[in-house]
Amino acid sequence: MSRPRLGxxxxxxxLATILGAILGTAGCxxxxxxxxxxxxxxxxxxxxxxxxQCGACHIVPGIRSARGRVGPTxxxxxxxxxLAGKWPNDPEHLVRWLRDPPAMAPHTAMPAVLPDDAAxxxxxxxxxxxx
Amino acid sequence: xNMQPTWQPASGSGAALIHELALTLYIGCALxxxxxxxLLVRAVFSAPRPIRARRWLIGGxxxxxxxxxxxxxxxxLAVGGALANYxxxxxxxxxxxxxxxxxxxxxxxxxxxxxxxVTGRQWWWQVRYIEDDGEFELANELRLPVxxxxxxxxxxGDVIHSFWVPALAGKVDMIPGRAxxxxxxxxxxxxxxxNCAEYCGGQHALMGLLVVVEPEEDFARWxxxxxxxxxxxxxxxxxxxxxxxxxxxxxxxxTVRGTGAAGTSGPDxxxxxxxxxxxxxxxxxxxxxLGGWIAGTxxxxxxxxxxxxxxxxxxELRALSAWLESLE
Numbered sequence: 001m002s003r004p005r006l007g008x009x010x011x012x013x014x015l016a017t018i019l020g021a022i023l024g025t026a027g028c029x030x031x032x033x034x035x036x037x038x039x040x041x042x043x044x045x046x047x048x049x050x051x052x053q054c055g056a057c058h059i060v061p062g063i064r065s066a067r068g069r070v071g072p073t074x075x076x077x078x079x080x081x082x083l084a085g086k087w088p089n090d091p092e093h094l095v096r097w098l099r100d101p102p103a104m105a106p107h108t109a110m111p112a113v114l115p116d117d118a119a120x121x122x123x124x125x126x127x128x129x130x131x
Numbered sequence: 132x133n134m135q136p137t138w139q140p141a142s143g144s145g146a147a148l149i150h151e152l153a154l155t156l157y158i159g160c161a162l163x164x165x166x167x168x169x170l171l172v173r174a175v176f177s178a179p180r181p182i183r184a185r186r187w188l189i190g191g192x193x194x195x196x197x198x199x200x201x202x203x204x205x206x207x208l209a210v211g212g213a214l215a216n217y218x219x220x221x222x223x224x225x226x227x228x229x230x231x232x233x234x235x236x237x238x239x240x241x242x243x244x245x246x247x248x249v250t251g252r253q254w255w256w257q258v259r260y261i262e263d264d265g266e267f268e269l270a271n272e273l274r275l276p277v278x279x280x281x282x283x284x285x286x287x288g289d290v291i292h293s294f295w296v297p298a299l300a301g302k303v304d305m306i307p308g309r310a311x312x313x314x315x316x317x318x319x320x321x322x323x324x325x326n327c328a329e330y331c332g333g334q335h336a337l338m339g340l341l342v343v344v345e346p347e348e349d350f351a352r353w354x355x356x357x358x359x360x361x362x363x364x365x366x367x368x369x370x371x372x373x374x375x376x377x378x379x380x381x382x383x384x385x386t387v388r389g390t391g392a393a394g395t396s397g398p399d400x401x402x403x404x405x406x407x408x409x410x411x412x413x414x415x416x417x418x419x420x421l422g423g424w425i426a427g428t429x430x431x432x433x434x435x436x437x438x439x440x441x442x443x444x445x446x447e448l449r450a451l452s453a454w455l456e457s458l459e
Contacts, residue, residue, distance in 0.1 A: 052417075052419065053414055053415050053417075053419065053420050053423075054419070055423075056414055056419060056420040056422070056423025056424060056427070056431065057419065057422065057423040057426075057427065067430055067431070068423045068427050068430050068431070069427055069430050070422065070423050070426040070427040070430070102446075102449065106446070107444070107445050107446055108445050108446075108449075109422060109426070109444075109445030109446075109448045109449055110419075110422075110445075110449075111418040111419055111422060111449050111452060111453070112418075113417070113418065113419040
């Protein structure tokens with residue numbers, strides 16, 4: 001016995017379901033909405049990251065001389081769930097971290113290189129553009 | 132850091148004399164070229180007429196080049212002489228001094244010029260201030276008082292290098308087994324960048340140095356400080372850093388006067404915190420870049436004789452960086 005043929009309505013529904021599934025998957029790609037840092041300016045932040053030479057320890061995409069491997073690479077930083085493996089990677093923790101890493105992880109090798117709040121906010125905004 | 136343009140000759144420097152000579156040549160050549168072209172165009176386009184060939188031959192072929200080239204010869208020799216004996220009075224003062232016997236002393240002697248020995252090494256500059264009242268050593272940075280000539284003794288520790296700070300003077304090679312001399316002077320304060328100008332191996336391009344020209348009183352204060360040994364650590368954290376330095380055997384290659392570390396194959400770090408940059412002008416100098424350099428030297432300067440330091444805990448690396456930064 002052959003399968004019963006689909007009526008036009010059933011075919012349309014099936015097509016819509018498949019299309020919906022495809023479009024739905026595309027909709028939940030790995031690009032969540034951009035994380036914003038209150039008071040942070042990513043363009044200024046890029047300048048700060050370059051000027052403070054974070055690249056002495058980190059690979060920073062888009063900054064050519066940033067080739068350090070002492071600390072983790074900052075490529076796709078916006079996707080990293082944890083800071084120093086222990087704090088949630090959200091704007092509040094990241095700004096605190098940049099201002100004084102040893103206060104949050106006493107055994108870290110990373111020193112406090114951006115103690116200024118405004119500079120840390122700008123740098124954090126820049127880091128969240130690394131997707 | 133009051134960084135000065137790399138390619139613009141600083142006023143009062145040997146580079147300014149060379150620049151003057153070059154401009155004179157360019158402009159003179161251009162004028163003569165235009166003059167000859169005008170004659171050519173006239174010869175082609177104007178109606179034929181008799182010319183006084185003898186006058187042109189003697190005037191244009193012998194007298195003119197003879198006078199111009201003689202003047203240039205005297206001028207360029209005077210520039211050479213002024214570069215070697217430069218006390219900031221310019222080429223024409225030097226010429227006057229040459230012809231009048233009584234004032235010879237004016238150009239030949241600068242009252243006891245400061246002497247600095249610079250040794251080119253793969254890939255950094257060892258800098259020794261040679262003084263009667265105690266000498267001291269630093270690396271990759273020269274400090275000069277503004278407006279006062281300083282004599283450099285340029286030597287090489289391994290292969291041929293070349294000392295070049297474009298805004299201050301021409302290139303002078305550093306050759307193993309020889310000591311070359313260069314007199315430096317600048318009438319403007321500021322920081323001037325230089326680089327090795329003779330290919331010397333893999334990291335030749337990252338063999339930079341800074342010349343810091345500062346007012347006489349700042350220079351005197353700096354020099355007094357450099358001659359002192361490193362002060363004892365001000366707190367426990369800095370003491371941890373110093374202990375890490377000694378425990379990791381950094382002293383096998385580096386000297387820090389006052390700690391017992393007395394290695395000679397790497398830069399003297401007694402006052403490393405006072406320097407503008409690290410690793411032969413590769414990185415700025417602060418606690419973060421110090422840590423990155425110490426733990427990741429080979430990332431920053433592959434092939435450098437300094438290995439990555441892997442024996443320190445995170446806290447020790449931070450403390451060591453803080454201690455080095457405190458050595459001003």
